[in-house]
C-alpha cells in the first residue's frame with residue numbers, strides 16, 4: 001500500500017517536472033517566436049523596385065542596367081496615375097490654374113516686349129490677354145456652371161484672333177477648354193474640399209512633407225532634402241499598409257451620443273467626383289506592377305549603416321559598438337573578477353573589513369543600473385579622464401568600465417563560488433608537492449574552477465551586452481560616426497533599440513528595423529553565450545576526463 | 547642529536563640532491579639496538595626524521611603532545627592508534643601541511659635530515675619536495691595522467707620534454723601503474739579507478755624524488771587487490787625511501803612495516819619493532835589495541 005503510493009508519487013513528480021519543462025519551452029517560444037519572426041523581416045522580405053533604387057543610390061548595390069529596365073517598366077504603369085491626377089487637377093485645383101494663367105499672362109507680356117511692337121499694338125494685345133486672364137480667373141472662382149460656360153465662351157471667341165495664334169498666350173485656350181470640360185463633371189461647390197483631399201491622396205501616393213509615400217516622388221521633381229522622401233515603399237508589406245491608407249479613409253464617428261466613438265472606414269474614392277474614381281481602382285489593381293515586389297534577402301542589414309534614423313539601411317555600427325563595448329568590458333571584468341574572487345577565497349581573513357567588503361559586493365549587485373550610469377559619468381568621464389589627461393567626454397572606454405563595475409559583483413560571486421567549491425584535497429596535493437600557494441592557484445585551483453568561472457563570464461557577458469542605462473551618459477549615442485578608437489562614443493544595439501522606441505514616430509514606421517535590432521541583440525547574446533557554454537562544456541568534459 | 551654534530555651538517559641538506567649519498571652515520575637506536583641494514587643491504591641515502599618533545603596545538607586543543615621518536619631511513623614505519631589520536635596530525639607535521647590550518651602552533655623540535663623544519667628559515671618548497679605525501683583519499687588533479695605526474699618535476703624547473711617523459715615513465719613504473727596507463731597518458735586522471743588513482747598519487751609523489759614518503763591511510767578507500775598492489779609497492783620502495791604510513795589495518799601494519807609506533811590521545815605510547823609491537827608489546831594499552839580489546 002505504502003509502496004504503491006510512493007511509486008505513484010514518483011510518477012506524479014516525473015510528470016510534473018516534464019510538464020513544467022514543456023510549459024517553460026512554450027512560454028519561451030511565445031515570447032521569442034513573434035519577436036524573432038518580426039525581427040527576421042528586417043532581412044527577409046518582399047523588396048520593391050524602390051528598395052532596389054534605394055540600394056543602388058545609397059549603397060551602390062545592384063545591376064544598373066537591370067534597374068533601369070525595371071524602373072522604365074514600372075514608370076510606364078505609373079504614367080497613367082500621373083496623367084489621371086493631372087487631368088483632374090486641371091478641373092479642380094483652381095489655385096494652381098489661376099497661378100498658371102497668371103504665369104502665362106506675364107510670359108506673354110515678356111514675349112510682346114521682345115517683339116518690339118508699336119506702342120498702340122502692344123497696349124491693345126496686353127489689354128486683350130488681361131481680359132482673358134480676368135475672365136478665366138472669374139470662371140475658376142465661379143460655382144455656377146452657366147456662368148462658367150458664358151465666361152469660357154467669351155474667352156474662346158478670341159481663339160481665332162490671328163495676333164494670338166502661335167504665341168505663348170495660346171495655351172490659355174487649352175486651359176479654358178479643359179476647365180470647362182472638367183467643370184461639367186464635378187460639384188463646383190467643393191473645389192476647396194477636393195483640392196485638400198487630393199493633396200492628402202497625393203501625399204500618400206507620392207510623399208508628403210514629412211512622410212514617404214507609396215510610389216515615391218514623381219519623375220522630374222527636385223529631390224527632397226530628406227533621403228527617405230526620395231523613395232516610395234521599399235517593402236511590399238509597407239506598400240500594402242500605404243495602399244490601404246490610400247484606398248480607405250478612417251474616421252471616428254459618434255454613432256449614439258454618449259457612447260464610445262466608433263472607427264469607420266470608407267473608400268477614399270468617395271471623397272472625389274466621378275472623373276478621379278478610376279484612379280483608385282487602377283492603383284489597387286496595378287500596385288504590384290508599379291512596385292515589382294520580389295523576394296529579397298537583405299543580409300547587409302547586419303553590415304550597413306542606417307539612413308535617416310534607421311528608416312533605411314542596417315545596424316552595422318550598432319553591432320560593432322555592442323561588440324566593442326562588450327569585449328572591452330569583459331577585458332576589465334574577467335581579470336578583476338577572478339583576482340578579487342581569488343583574494344576573497346584564498347587570502348582574505350574573516351575580519352570585519354572583509355565582511356563589510358563582502359556585504360558591499362552583494363549590495364552592489366542590487367543597485368539599479370541607472371545609478372551605475374551616473375556613477376560612470378561622474379567618476380570615469382568627469383573625474384578620472386581629466387586626471388589621466390583624456391578628454392572628459394563619453395566614450396567606449398568609459399562605457400565599458402561602467403558596465404564592468406556593474407557586472408563585477410556577479411562575476412566575483414560566481415568565481416568565488418567556483419573557487420570555493422574546488423576540493424581542498426586538490427590544493428593540499430599541490431602544496432604537498434612543494435608548489436607555492438600562487439602556483440597552486442594558477443595550476444590547480446583555477447583550472448578546476450574554470451567551469452564555474454565561465455558561468456560568471458556568461459552572466460556578465462549578457463548583462464554587459466544588453467544594458468542600456470549605464471551607457472546612457474557614458475558612451476552611447478543614437479547617431480554619430482563609427483568609432484575610430486576607444487575614446488569615441490558609439491552606437492549600440494541596446495541603446496539603439498531604446499532610442500527607436502522612445503525617439504520619434506520613425507520607430508513605429510519601420511518596426512522591422514526596430515525588431516531587427518532587438519532580435520540581433522538577443523541573437524548576439526545567445527551566440528556569445530553559446531560560445532561560452534560550449535567552452536564550459538569542453539572544459540568540464542576535459543576536467544572529468546571524457 | 548648532539549649539538550656539535552648538527553653544526554657540521556651541510557646547510558644544503560634540504561636541497562633535492564638524491565644522488566649524493568648522505569655520508570652521515572646515524573646513531574639513533576630503539577632500546578639501544580643498532581639500526582638494522584635495509585633489505586637490499588645497500589648504503590642508505592635516505593633522510594631521517596627526528597622528533598624531540600614535539601607538540602602541536604590546534605588553537606588551545608592539543609593535536610599531538612611530546613612526541614619523541616626517530617624514524618629510520620630505508621624502512622617502513624607504521625603509525626597506528628585509535629581514531630583522533632593524532633596520527634594524521636603528526637604525519638602532516640613532518641612536511642608542515644598543518645601550516646594551512648589557522649591557529650596552529652608547535653613546540654619542541656622536529657628534524658628532517660638534521661634540519662629543524664619548524665625553523666623560520668626553512669624553505670617549505672624544498673621541504674615538501676623532500677618529504678612527499680600520499681593522502682587518504684586519492685586526490686589526482688583534474689588534469690591528464692601525464693600532467694599529474696609531471697606536476698612536481700616541472701615545479702622543480704624541469705622543462706625539457708624528453709626529461710619530463712622520462713621522469714613520468716620512471717615514476718609510473720615505480721608506482722606499478724605504467725603498464726596500465728602507458729597508452730593513454732593524455733587521459734584525464736579522474737577517469738582512472740580508485741586504486742589506479744591512488745597509485746597515480748604515489749607516482750606523483752615519487753616524481754619529485756623525495757626521500758621521505760608520508761602515507762596517510764593510503765588504502766582505506768581501496769579494495770583488497772589494489773591494497774595488495776600498493777603494499778607490494780611499499781616493499782619495493784622501502785629500499786630507497788623512508789616511508790611513514792598511518793593505517794588502521796593491523797594486518798597491513800604487520801605486513802608492510804619494520805617498525806611501528808602506537809599513538810593514543812595525542813601521545814606516543816610505544817615505539818618498537820613491528821614484530822614486537824604485535825607479539826609482545828611492552829604497554830598494556832598497546833596490547834589492548836592490537837588485540838582489538840580497545841574501545
Ligand SMILES: Nc1ncnc2c1ncn2[C@@H]1O[C@H](COP(=O)(O)OP(=O)(O)OP(=O)(O)O)[C@@H](O)[C@H]1O
Pocket residue numbers: 604607608609627628629630631632633634635636647
Ligand atoms: N583542523 C583541525 N582543527 C582543529 N582540530 C583538529 C583539526 N584536525 C584534527 N584536529 C583534532 O586533533 C586531534 C587529532 O586529529 P587527527 O586527525 O590527527 O587524528 P587521527 O589520528 O588521524 O584520526 P583518524 O584515524 O580518524 O584519521 C583530533 O582530536 C581532532 O579533533
Ligand SMILES: [Mg+2]
Pocket residue numbers: 633634635762
Ligand atoms: Mg587521520
